[in-house]
Amino acid sequence: MVYIKISEEFQNGAQELLNLFFPGNGFVFVDDIPEVSSCDILITLNIEIRDNGLDIKIRMRQGNRNLYSETARIDNETGAEKARTPVKVLLYNCLSHYTGRKLPWGSLTGIRPAKIVHSLLKEGLSPDDAYRKLINYYGLSDSKARLTVEVALNEAEYIRNAENKVSIYIGIPFCTSRCIYCSFPSAAIDRYEHLVSDYLKALYKEVQWACRWIREKNYTVDTVYIGGGTPTALPEKWLDYLLNRIVPVLPLDNIREYTVEAGRPDTLNIEKLRIIKNAGSTRISVNPQTMQDRTLKLIGRNHTTSQVIESFNMAREEGFDNINCDLIAGLPEETEKEFEDTLLKIGKLNPENVTVHTMSYKRASRLINEKDCFMQTDDETVNNMVELAGSYLRSIGMRPYYLYRQKNILANLENVGYAKPGTEGIYNMLIMEEVQTILAFGAGASSKIIYPGNRIERVFNVRNIEQYIQRIDEMIERKVKLLGS
Ligand code: SF4
Incomplete structure (x- = not known):
């Protein structure tokens, strides 16, 4: 069994990813860290406000063995909304590391991937930078990242x-x-x-x-x-x-x-x-x-x-x-x-x-x-x-x-x-x-x-x-x- 301890407001997003890695509900959300057997997996995702920013930390262990850990930092933001994407990215990295599987759409579970590219372009990134970010940060496969950027560029003139x-x-x-x-x-x-x-x-x-x-x-x-x-x-x-x-x-x-x-x-x-x-x-x-x-x-x-x-x-x-x-x-x-x-x-x-x-x-x-x-x-x-x-x-x-x-x-x-x-x-x-x-x-x-x-x-x-x-x-x-x- 995979136990996951994560604050309630992030559980929906986490569930979408967990379903993809463990179809058929081989996981359960817990409020407290349970006693786990040596074959159970425990994932904890902590979010802390520190120095006017957010520290996000994921840790996966099996029994006493640490299998994976990663942290992310968001400066000058303390709202939970801002943590949604990094939480998903960390969880995706962790699950992908554990299962050895990469998903074509990486950590993205939303309906509109091209919307992300439009925001990246608005922030001043070039299409090439946006493509690299889709792969390196969000975990998309090369072909899905290419497709998403291509769609965003093709639709730009029509949605202006x-x-x-x-x-x-x-x-x-x-x-x-x-x-x-x-x-x-x-x-x-x-x-x-x-x-x-x-x-x-x-x-x-x-x-x-x-x-x-x-x-x-x-x-x-x-x-x-x-x-x-x-x-x-x-x-x-x-x-x-x-x-x-x-x-x-x-x-x-x-x-x-x-x-x-x-x-x-x-x-x-x-x-x-x-x-x-x-x-x-x-x-x-x-x-x-x-x-x-x-x-x-x-x-x-x-x-x-x-x-x-x-x-x-x-x-x-x-x-x-x-x-x-x-x-x-x-x-x-x-x-x-x-x-x-x-x-x-x-x-x-x-x-x-x-x-x-x-x-x-x-x-x-x-x-x-x-x-x-x-x-x-x-x-x-x-x-x-x-x-x-x-x-x-x-x-x-x-x-x-x-x-x-x-x-x-x-x-x-x-x-x-x-x-x-x-x-x-x-x-x-x-x-x-x-x-x-x-x-x-x-x-x-x-x-x-x-x-x-x-x-x-x-x-x-x-x-x-x-x-x-x-x-x-x-x-x-x-x-x-x-x-x-
Ligand atoms: S043609 Fe479209 S609306 Fe009609 S039954 Fe099929 S899917 Fe539904």
């Missing part, structure tokens, strides 16, 4: 001057069937179509409030993202109502991007594509996830690979010149060969963006409970898939432009958006780097308000569709409370 603007997210929580890994609010449209009309009315109310607020504050709308669920699961009449009645209420004169997720290829037809195009959308997503029919069936997507090709080509013929395709590396029971085949088939379609997700087991998904029914991809295979995707997409002229990590992601890897230069999904970068307020509407949507000095506040809407409809005034009130009417 994002203040005094807001972006809009509208969630449509309906879909055709439920993918086994889905954790989004998404009700089957054939069962819940009777809720669509009231849902859109409630949404209309929220958007009208936002419009007043935006005009009053003299803000402009920068980007719009219609996601879900799958917005194109809506019947034509309602999709038209959403895009031609609700969205245009917003002041859209200065938008840089307008994305509509047309995620499920089986929801698309010419009429819907024309509605989206005529509404002014500049970017859509047609998401295959995989180009293997066997896997599509297994993961509960009611469409085939031929439908992906058909829908994609239909969108092209309708004039869409910025199409994103989402893929997932590490889908249950999929081999490296099949993933490679998927990449080649996607390459043939020639999309502008490809977002490569690594399979993650989310709490709200069906998969988390049915994990044992499927063969899970091993770490080495999923790692190879992710590397392969990166080199293939670069070879067809794309570059990584946004990056994020999630909990319970296979092999502790990441999700990366690739794009042909000039076609990057701007909303994705803004939300990831937290440089602009995102007002989010619909069931399960969460708004993120960015204040000067890196302060961030969130406002959540209820996830349940019926509750959202019934409590729409309360959803608006929650925003008013934080933002003013």
